[in-house]
Every structure is written in structure tokens, then in C-alpha cells.
Amino acid sequence: MGKPAKDMFDPKVFLAKVGMGKAILGYRKNKIIFAQGEVAESVFYVQKGRVKLTVISEQGKEAVVGILEPGQFFGEGCLNGRPLRIGTSMAMEDCVITSITKDAMNAVLDGEPKFSELFMAYLLTRNGRIEEDLVDQLFNSSEKRLARLLLLLAHFGKDGPPRPVLAAISQETLAEMIGTTRSRVSFFMNKFRKLGLIDYNGTIKVHNSLLNAVLHDKPHIAADRAVDRE
Incomplete structure (x- = not known):
């Protein structure tokens, strides 16, 4: 049957x-x-x-x-x-x-x-x-909030390889999502690119080094917490 x-x-x-x-x-x-x-x-x-x-x-x-x-x-x-x-x-x-x-x-x-x-x-x-986002807003710098958001958008931690973040997600949108200004997002994106943490050309390709920087609270992600918080 x-x-x-x-x-x-x-x-x-x-x-x-x-x-x-x-x-x-x-x-x-x-x-x-x-x-x-x-x-x-x-x-x-x-x-x-x-x-x-x-x-x-x-x-x-x-x-x-x-x-x-x-x-x-x-x-x-x-x-x-x-x-x-x-x-x-x-x-x-x-x-x-x-x-x-x-x-x-x-x-x-x-x-x-x-x-x-x-x-x-x-x-x-x-x-x-939602709970993770609340903790992120309360305790992390805007730089680290941006890094975490890029990792989420690239599907780090999910099945399969990381995906490029579409160009349709503008710097203005990223800024609104982490509670900061577009100019700060632009500054951090350029910084991440120069450090080799991301590629940014039409789409955003996030590298494992960004995940390592966030997990291990590397200085270039964690520094200036009081200054970056907005």
C-alpha cells in the first residue's frame, strides 16, 4: 500500500x-x-x-x-x-x-x-x-555591524559557498540597516577592500578573512568603537 x-x-x-x-x-x-x-x-x-x-x-x-x-x-x-x-x-x-x-x-x-x-x-x-541585531546595535561599532551584515548577506554560515552581494543593495541601504551614515559605510567599504576582506566591483564578494576578523575581534574591525557608534 x-x-x-x-x-x-x-x-x-x-x-x-x-x-x-x-x-x-x-x-x-x-x-x-x-x-x-x-x-x-x-x-x-x-x-x-x-x-x-x-x-x-x-x-x-x-x-x-x-x-x-x-x-x-x-x-x-x-x-x-x-x-x-x-x-x-x-x-x-x-x-x-x-x-x-x-x-x-x-x-x-x-x-x-x-x-x-x-x-x-x-x-x-x-x-x-532580531535578538542578534539588538545585541549588535547595543554593543558593536558601526564598522563591525557593517562587517556582520555583509557576512549575513553573503550567506556565510549557511549551506553552500558564500554568494556575492548584489549591487542592488546600495550603500544607502546598508547604512540604514546598521544605523549609520552612507559616508561611514563608504569609508568602511573602502577600508575592507584595501585590507583584502572584500572585493567591490559591481557586486560585493566577501572573503573568509572578513569572517575571521569579526570572530577574532581583530583591531581593524574592533577599533574606535566609541567613535564609530552612531
């Missing part, structure tokens, strides 16, 4: 197909997926491309709070009763996005343990990243 159909459920296949309450959407570069203040009624999943999440304060100041890649969810705040979007999501490059209505998302979470495991793993990873 074959396995019951429920045992054959594949979360990745489910997310890649159109179905009840699901749509597969294409977004061109720089297109808004949802805007801050809009009604929140769907969860999204990145199939292809990168998505930037931003928040605008009451004073009109914009901050980048995340860059999402394939395999990541966003907009899940609607599941805990949040009626409006608290930020804006925008395609950084041509993207393919799965949209799942709140009702459809709750149904698959209740009915499919494998999907629940996938979603829970995402939530735990995201919460761990």
Missing part, C-alpha cells in the same frame, strides 16, 4: 502552486508589494528575487528593517490580528511571490504538520536574528 496522501504533502510544492486562497505573483524591480498602512490580509513567500522591508516614522524618516531572499515569509503580522501593515515591502529585483490569504494560511497551518514545521522554523530563525 502507498503512503496516505497527507504524508506526501510537500510545503515547497504547496507554496509554488496556485490554489484556493493562493496566487503566484510577479513583481518587477522597485515595485511595491504592500505599503505601510494598507489593510493586512495576506502572508507572502519569496519564490524568486529579493524583497526590501522598510518602515517610515511619524517624522518621515525611512529605515530598512530587512532584506528577504527566496524561502522567506513576510507580512505574517496579519495572523496575530494586526489589521494594518506596519511597513512597506518592495521588490529589489524581478521577483516571484506567493500570496496566501489569512484564512488559507490558518487552514494549512492547522491541517499540515510539515507546513507548520516549516513556518515555525522561519519564525524561530527570524526571532533569533
